[in-house]
Each structure stands twice: as C-alpha cells, then as structure tokens.
Amino acid sequence: MSAESRPDVSYTAVPTNEPSRPRNRCTYLLVGTIIILLICGAIGYFLLRHERRKETIHTQTITTDDDTQDLCTTPECIQAAHALLESIDETVDPCENFYQFSCGKWIKNAKIPAENSKLNSLSQMKTNLQNALVDLLSSSPINERTEPKAIINARRWYNSCINESAIEEEGVDVILSFINKELGGWPILLGDKWDGSTFDPYRVILTLSQYNHFMPYRVETTIDLKNSSLRSIRIKPSIDLTVNLIPTTVDLEKTATYLAIFQKFAAALAKDSSTITIDTLGVLKLELRIQLAYLRSQILSLNIVLRASIGNLALANFLGHDFINYVESLYRSANVYLMDTDIVTVIFPEIIHAITSIFEEESPRTVQNFLIWHFMIDQAWKMPKKFRDLEQQYRRLFDMISEEKARTVRCAEYLGETMGPVISMTYTNKYFNKDSRKEPKAMVNNIRDVFINMVNRSTWMDSHSKTWTIKKVQDIKSKVGYPDYFENAYMIQLEKQYADYNFNSSLMLNALKLIQLNSKNSLRTLRDPVDKDEWMITLPTTLTATYHILLNDITIPAAFLQKPLFSNNLPKYINYGGIGFVIGHEMVHGFDDDARRYDMHGNEFSLWTNMTIEAFHELKQCIVDQYNSYTLAQVNQQVKGERTKDENLADIVGLKLAFYAYRKWAQSHRNVDKKLPGLTKYSAEQIFFLSFGHAWCEKMSNAAAESYLIADIHSPPEFRVIGSTSNFVEFDQSFDCKPSQRNSRKQWFRPKTKRRARGQSELNTELSILPVFALLNNYEIYLKYRSTTRMLLHSLSVLVRKTTEFTIEIEHDF
Numbered sequence: 001m002s003a004e005s006r007p008d009v010s011y012t013a014v015p016t017n018e019p020s021r022p023r024n025r026c027t028y029l030l031v032g033t034i035i036i037l038l039i040c041g042a043i044g045y046f047l048l049r050h051e052r053r054k055e056t057i058h059t060q061t062i063t064t065d066d067d068t069q070d071l072c073t074t075p076e077c078i079q080a081a082h083a084l085l086e087s088i089d090e091t092v093d094p095c096e097n098f099y100q101f102s103c104g105k106w107i108k109n110a111k112i113p114a115e116n117s118k119l120n121s122l123s124q125m126k127t128n129l130q131n132a133l134v135d136l137l138s139s140s141p142i143n144e145r146t147e148p149k150a151i152i153n154a155r156r157w158y159n160s161c162i163n164e165s166a167i168e169e170e171g172v173d174v175i176l177s178f179i180n181k182e183l184g185g186w187p188i189l190l191g192d193k194w195d196g197s198t199f200d201p202y203r204v205i206l207t208l209s210q211y212n213h214f215m216p217y218r219v220e221t222t223i224d225l226k227n228s229s230l231r232s233i234r235i236k237p238s239i240d241l242t243v244n245l246i247p248t249t250v251d252l253e254k255t256a257t258y259l260a261i262f263q264k265f266a267a268a269l270a271k272d273s274s275t276i277t278i279d280t281l282g283v284l285k286l287e288l289r290i291q292l293a294y295l296r297s298q299i300l301s302l303n304i305v306l307r308a309s310i311g312n313l314a315l316a317n318f319l320g321h322d323f324i325n326y327v328e329s330l331y332r333s334a335n336v337y338l339m340d341t342d343i344v345t346v347i348f349p350e351i352i353h354a355i356t357s358i359f360e361e362e363s364p365r366t367v368q369n370f371l372i373w374h375f376m377i378d379q380a381w382k383m384p385k386k387f388r389d390l391e392q393q394y395r396r397l398f399d400m401i402s403e404e405k406a407r408t409v410r411c412a413e414y415l416g417e418t419m420g421p422v423i424s425m426t427y428t429n430k431y432f433n434k435d436s437r438k439e440p441k442a443m444v445n446n447i448r449d450v451f452i453n454m455v456n457r458s459t460w461m462d463s464h465s466k467t468w469t470i471k472k473v474q475d476i477k478s479k480v481g482y483p484d485y486f487e488n489a490y491m492i493q494l495e496k497q498y499a500d501y502n503f504n505s506s507l508m509l510n511a512l513k514l515i516q517l518n519s520k521n522s523l524r525t526l527r528d529p530v531d532k533d534e535w536m537i538t539l540p541t542t543l544t545a546t547y548h549i550l551l552n553d554i555t556i557p558a559a560f561l562q563k564p565l566f567s568n569n570l571p572k573y574i575n576y577g578g579i580g581f582v583i584g585h586e587m588v589h590g591f592d593d594d595a596r597r598y599d600m601h602g603n604e605f606s607l608w609t610n611m612t613i614e615a616f617h618e619l620k621q622c623i624v625d626q627y628n629s630y631t632l633a634q635v636n637q638q639v640k641g642e643r644t645k646d647e648n649l650a651d652i653v654g655l656k657l658a659f660y661a662y663r664k665w666a667q668s669h670r671n672v673d674k675k676l677p678g679l680t681k682y683s684a685e686q687i688f689f690l691s692f693g694h695a696w697c698e699k700m701s702n703a704a705a706e707s708y709l710i711a712d713i714h715s716p717p718e719f720r721v722i723g724s725t726s727n728f729v730e731f732d733q734s735f736d737c738k739p740s741q742r743n744s745r746k747q748w749f750r751p752k753t754k755r756r757a758r759g760q761s762e763l764n765t766e767l768s769i770l771p772v773f774a775l776l777n778n779y780e781i782y783l784k785y786r787s788t789t790r791m792l793l794h795s796l797s798v799l800v801r802k803t804t805e806f807t808i809e810i811e812h813d814f
Contacts, residue, residue: 072674076569081676083564087694095737095744099721102693110699114403117704120717121697125562126543132431133412133423133541148491150422150498154415157514160507161382161411167507168384172269174508175379179372182207186372187365188279191272199364202326204371209330212515214238215374216290216355219330221526223550225307225345228602231526233310233327236347237355258397259284262373265390282366283373286358293354306349311340318349320356334523381410382511416541418514419501422494424540428482432558436568437481440556440579444478446661447583454657460619465612469591472607475600476590477553481561482540483533545582547589550602554586564695571673573684576662577691585654592646623648630719635705639715647714648723655692655724662688685734693721
C-alpha cells in the first residue's frame with residue numbers, strides 16, 4: 001500500500017499471524033472504514049448537540065473575527081476534541097495547577113497495562129508503531145520474486161522468532177555449544193570441573209564484543225568530539241551496568257529475588273549444581289563493587305573525558321596494555337587495522353579503571369560467571385519458555401513490568417533496532433504519508449526565526465555571544481520523517497549492505513549471526529567518511545526526537561509524526577502545542593552546557609564569552625532552585641533540579657519558541673484555524689497550551705515513579721508542564737492568572753531557600769548499601785574505594801603532566 005493512501009500513521013492495520021486472505025482484505029478495510037466514520041459521526045453529533053456557548057475563561061486571543069468561531073468537523077478534529085474533553089478536569093483552576101487541569105480526567109480514567117509500568121498520552125503512538133511493524137513482517141507470505149532480499153531475510157528472522165514450538169524443540173544446545181566453544185564455558189554449570197588456569201578476561205570480553213554484547217565496556221565507532229568531519233573510537237562503561245546490576249541494594253528482599261532468579265536459571269542448565277549458591281553470591285559481590293564505582297563517580301560529579309591517540313603510552317598505562325590490545329583485536333576482527341594516530345575518547349575513565357582493577361582482584365571463576373550470566377540473560381528471551389519466564393521475572397525486577405510483551409511485538413521491535421534501515425524504509429513506504437514532512441519542516445523554519453529574534457532581544461547575552469549563537473541557529477539542519485535518500489533507489493544499497501544476512505529456521509543461530517554481523521558492520525565504519533546527511537542515530541521508526549551536538553541537527557522521525565503531537569489535518573494550534581514544542585525543545589539543546597561548546601559545524605568552539613556564560617549559569621540556577629522546590633506527591637520525593645536542569649531549560653524555552661512561532665503564523669493566516677467542537681469557549685492560544693499539556697499526561701506505578709526520579713534526566717511529566725507554563729507570562733495572560741496563584745510565573749521569584757548540599761541524595765544512596773555489604777561480609781570494599789578516590793584523581797593529574805597529547809576534560813558528559 002502506498003504511503004499516499006495512508007493520510008496518517010495512526011490508521012494502521014491490526015496484524016494477524018494467520019495467512020492473509022486477499023479477497024477478504026478489501027471487505028475488512030471497507031467495513032472498518034465505515035465503522036470509523038460512523039463512530040466519528042456519532043461523536044461529532046454529540047459534541048455539536050451539546051456545544052455550550054459558555055463565557056470563556058479568558059477571551060484574549062490573537063484573532064477576534066467572528067469567522068474564527070467556525071467549527072472544524074472533520075473526523076480528525078472531532079477525535080482531537082474528544083481526546084481533550086476526556087482529558088481536561090474543569091474542576092481545577094488552570095492557574096493553580098495546569099497539569100491537573102489538562103490531564104486530571106485522563107489520569108483518573110487511565111489504567112496502566114500489565115505489560116508496562118506506566119501509561120501516557122503518547123502510548124497510542126507506540127501501539128500504532130508496534131502494529132505497523134508486526135503487519136509489515138507478517139501480513140502476507142514471503143514472496144521470493146517480488147520482495148527485496150533484505151526484507152525477505154528480515155521476515156525469515158521474524159518467523160523464526162515467533163515460532164515458539166520450534167524454539168522449544170531446539171532447546172539450549174546451540175547457546176551452550178557457543179558458550180563452551182567460543183567463551184570457555186560457564187563455571188557455574190560445571191561445578192569444580194571448570195579450569196580457570198588459562199583464563200583471560202579480555203579474550204572473553206573480546207568474543208562477546210564481536211557478538212555486539214558489550215560488558216562491562218562498550219566500544220563504538222562515532223564522530224570525533226573535536227573534529228566532526230572525522231570518525232573516532234569511543235569507549236565507555238556499558239549502559240547495562242547502570243541499570244542491570246543489583247536492582248535496589250536498600251531492599252534485601254529484592255536482592256534475594258535477584259539471586260533466586262539467577263540460581264534458578266543456572267540450575268535449569270547445570271549438570272552439577274553443587275557450586276551454584278556460592279557462585280551466584282560471588283557475582284553479587286562483584287556487581288556491588290562495580291556499583292560502588294558508579295556511585296563514587298556520581299558523588300564526586302567527575303564527568304571526566306579522556307581523549308588521546310591509540311598509540312599514546314599514557315593512555316595504555318592508564319587503561320592497561322591488555323585493554324588496548326583488546327580494542328585493537330576487536331577492530332581487527334572486522335578487518336580494520338588501527339593506526340597509532342587513531343583517536344580514542346574514553347567516557348568515565350575512572351569507572352573503567354575501577355572495573356579493570358576489580359577484575360584483576362576477583363577470581364577468574366567469578367569474573368567468568370559474571371560475564372556469561374549477563375550475556376545469557378540478554379539471550380534468554382530467544383530460549384525455551386522456562387528461560388523466557390525467568391527473564392521476564394528479571395525484567396520485572398528492573399523494569400517494573402508485570403507481563404511480557406506479545407511475542408510478535410517483541411520480535412518486530414528487535415528487528416526494528418537490529419535491521420533498522422531495512423525496517424524503517426519498508427515502514428515509511430507502507431505507512432507514512434510523505435506529505436506529512438512539509439508542515440514540520442515549515443514549523444522548524446518558523447521556530448528558527450523566532451529563536452533568532454529571541455536571541456537578538458535577550459539582555460543577558462553580549463553582542464559576540466549573540467552573533468555566534470545566531471550563526472549556529474541559522475545552520476541547524478532538520479531531518480524530518482525519513483532520509484531523502486530513501487527515495488533514490490536506496491534499497492539497492494541496502495541489498496548490498498545486508499547481503500550476508502541470510503537466516504534459517506533456528507532462532508538462536510539466527511540471533512548469533514545477526515548480532516555478529518551488526519558488530520562487524522558497526523566497527524567497519526571507522527574508515528568511512530562522515531556523511532552529515534546520514535541518519536546515524538535516530539531512525540524513522542524511533543519514537544523520540546533528538547538533537548545531535550556533532551551534526552548540529554534535529555531529527556523528527558516518521559513514527560513521531562502522529563497524533564496527538566501532529567497531523568496534517570489538525571489546526572495549527574494543536575500541532576504547534578505538540579510537535580512544535582518538541583522542535584523548540586530540541587533546538588534549545590543546541591545551547592545547553594554541552595552543546596554550547598560546539599559551533600555550527602559540530603566542532604569544538606566556545607560560542608559565548610565568560611560574561612555570557614556567567615549570566616547563563618545564574619539563569620540556570622534559578623531553574624534549578626525552582627525545580628528543587630517540586631515534590632512528586634505520589635511518592636513524596638523531591639525533583640532533582642540539578643540533574644534535570646538541561647531538560648528543564650529546553651522545556652521552558654522550547655514552549656516559548658513554539659508559542660511565539662504559532663502566534664507569528666496565526667497573525668499571517670487569520671481565520672484559517674477553526675475551533676474544535678465542544679471547546680469553543682477556549683481561545684486558540686488556550687488550546688495551544690492544552691495541546692501541550694495533554695501530550696504529557698502520564699500515569700505511573702509507584703515503583704516507576706521512584707525509578708524515574710532516580711534515573712531520568714527529565715523532570716516528571718507533571719513538572720514538565722507546570723514548570724514550563726509557570727515561567728511564561730503569555731500563559732498567565734491567556735488564562736488571566738494572578739501573581740498570587742500557584743501556576744503563575746511570579747511565584748518563581750521568591751527568596752532562595754538553603755539548597756541541599758551537592759551530592760547529598762547520592763551519598764545517602766551509597767550509605768544505604770551498607771546493610772547488604774554487612775550481609776556479604778564485604779564492607780571493607782566500601783572503605784577501600786572511599787579512601788582511594790583521591791589517589792585516582794591524583795594519578796589522572798600526573799598523567800596530564802607527563803604528556804601534552806593526553807587531555808582530561810572536566811564537566812563533559814556525553
């Protein structure tokens with residue numbers, strides 16, 4: 001089906017696992033269309049019949065012509081009106097709590113699905129995408145003659161993934177053979193028969209990395225931080241270490257649950273279970289030591305980045321010569337031979353140094369158990385049901401999800417990540433209306449103009465800083481929907497790129513082959529020239545927008561251009577309050593604490609003078625203080641203003657950019673936007689704010705809320721809405737808010753209270769680990785790491801003095 005025949009990606013087919021019936025599909029589509037139209041007509045009739053001409057909360061609007069009272073009665077407008085009416089709680093004063101006003105009714109009626117820990121207004125977008133991915137992979141039998149080979153192989157992989165009976169029949173022979181032959185065996189399964197005399201952790205880490213499993217370090221090819229026209233090597237701790245170690249060390253019951261899952265998993269595979277208990281406890285101790293290294297780094301807020309050539313002796317001395325050999329061997333396995341001049345950037349080197357030391361101090365058996373365990377739990381969802389059930393318990397412990405996703409969805413999403421270009425191109429061809437790119441591109445340009453005007457009018461920036469800021473804003477590129485090269489016979493290129501991706505009916509063999517090929521292809525890009533038009537990170541099937549510092553571009557994927565954020569057929573006040581805010585938010589990220597150090601080409605360059613930077617920090621401190629004053633009542637915990645400051649700034653300024661851009665558009669397009677039925681008492685500007693507020697309605701479990709406050713760099717949705725609107729005088733004017741009301745910006749300017757000491761909450765987190773360490777008789781580890789922190793910093797400074805090629809940069813955190 002062509003993209004033109006699908007005006008909006010929310011109209012996706014509900015997939016089925018049964019063979020398609022071509023003669024019936026048209027009938028189903030016709031019946032479905034009639035049902036949708038009847039429902040929309042019924043809703044529209046209800047809304048029109050019960051339309052009440054109440055006095056507006058505030059009558060000020062950018063147009064006062066009588067024609068603006070005309071109603072938009074298209075199906076999409078009726079759906080949008082219904083969504084807002086089912087969300088707004090008019091018993092709440094918008095000037096007291098705009099989030100509750102925008103979302104109160106929605107939150108009251110929302111029910112969190114069992115397979116998730118939260119539900120939000122954008123959840124339907126995710127459901128639409130999932131349905132589309134499943135549909136394109138399963139809606140009809142594979143056609144060897146007409147379908148591209150790349151998509152045929154993707155569909156073969158998918159078929160092996162959803163065939164649960166074949167997975168049961170295959171058992172665990174393939175994965176165990178791989179572990180024994182390629183990784184040196186899993187000690188926990190072998191009892192005292194495992195021989196660790198020749199154990200080399202880097203050999204195991206190397207093999208796992210060749211299969212795209214990076215634990216405990218991640219090595220990746222990326223754009224160089226200093227010169228965006230070059231590629232370099234980036235090394236950082238594996239992200240899994242920050243979220244997939246001990247779920248909560250303050251809760252012994254959960255720690256015990258984690259151990260029980262680990263032990264059951266091993267027992268289901270072991271021929272000799274005599275050492276399972278002691279082996280799992282050994283891994284737990286190792287994980288606690290690694291977690292302490294993370295906590296120490298957080299407490300000190302080190303944010304160190306090391307950058308040096310691969311041949312630099314100081315780098316080798318710090319990371320260890322075995323580590324450098326590991327990196328060189330990894331690239332060599334992809335036929336890439338490193339030169340001494342190749343640049344390496346190391347993120348959080350103090351953590352990597354600590355992990356290396358821990359591995360040297362722990363027994364080979366414990367290190368091997370740790371490495372294989374995390375690989376196995378990652379592969380468990382591709383194994384027989386008893387292992388999938390344990391993996392689900394494991395994910396429930398970390399992700400707070402009570403039920404597993406549908407098998408079809410999980411398999412389709414995985415392919416969307418691992419064969420992204422193939423799946424994305426097929427998705428956009430089948431489900432995305434290409435005309436939906438035009439308006440967001442125009443919105444980007446409109447918001448850009450407003451941004452430049454805002455910079456020119458700013459009072460805290462000097463002329464030098466304004467000049468460079470404007471140059472960078474003017475050069476921000478927008479990638480909307482999908483890459484232009486998707487329209488230029490790109491599938492021919494994909495056929496070559498994925499020529500080796502041939503799969504059969506064995507899921508585990510297919511899985512190992514897929515991740516191995518992906519690892520090689522990623523490593524090989526080190527010698528490729530940088531193409532700044534390439535969609536390197538964010539794919540069209542990604543449900544998020546991004547700003548890329550080193551490319552100076554914003555990406556708005558096709559999957560993100562859905563209701564409630566955007567539709568070609570909705571009034572502009574809806575679109576600007578939705579996707580317009582997102583565009584503004586991402587544009588502002590081009591000038592946060594990280595990005596302001598880079599110019600319009602993505603090269604390191606200080607855009608601002610010291611005077612402007614100082615003024616900027618004063619403004620940000622006000623924002624930090626404001627968000628520190630918020631408490632999430634659901635769990636009675638404080639928002640971390642320091643941690644979320646960059647996102648809060650992007651929210652506050654992004655909302656202003658979107659609003660002024662809408663106002664600018666409306667002034668030159670009078671009487672174009674019609675009102676929504678049932679909502680005529682609200683002005684266009686008020687609906688703009690309601691569209692913004694509604695987009696961030698969210699309901700979370702208590703556990704998810706606590707995790708959000710600890711780990712997320714965004715403020716909770718409630719305060720993303722309240723914080724942004726309370727800093728905006730035009731919001732006050734739109735809803736006629738008074739300075740004494742809680743949602744009014746005037747409340748922001750109050751005497752500063754004594755701020756929490758830096759790192760206090762993290763310190764409490766570290767101290768709360770002590771009961772677990774006492775349990776494991778390993779408290780001395782904590783004391784050791786606390787006393788050696790200064791020694792580590794001293795050794796880093798010594799390395800700097802020894803060489804000018806080896807640099808340490810503080811306050812960078814990418």
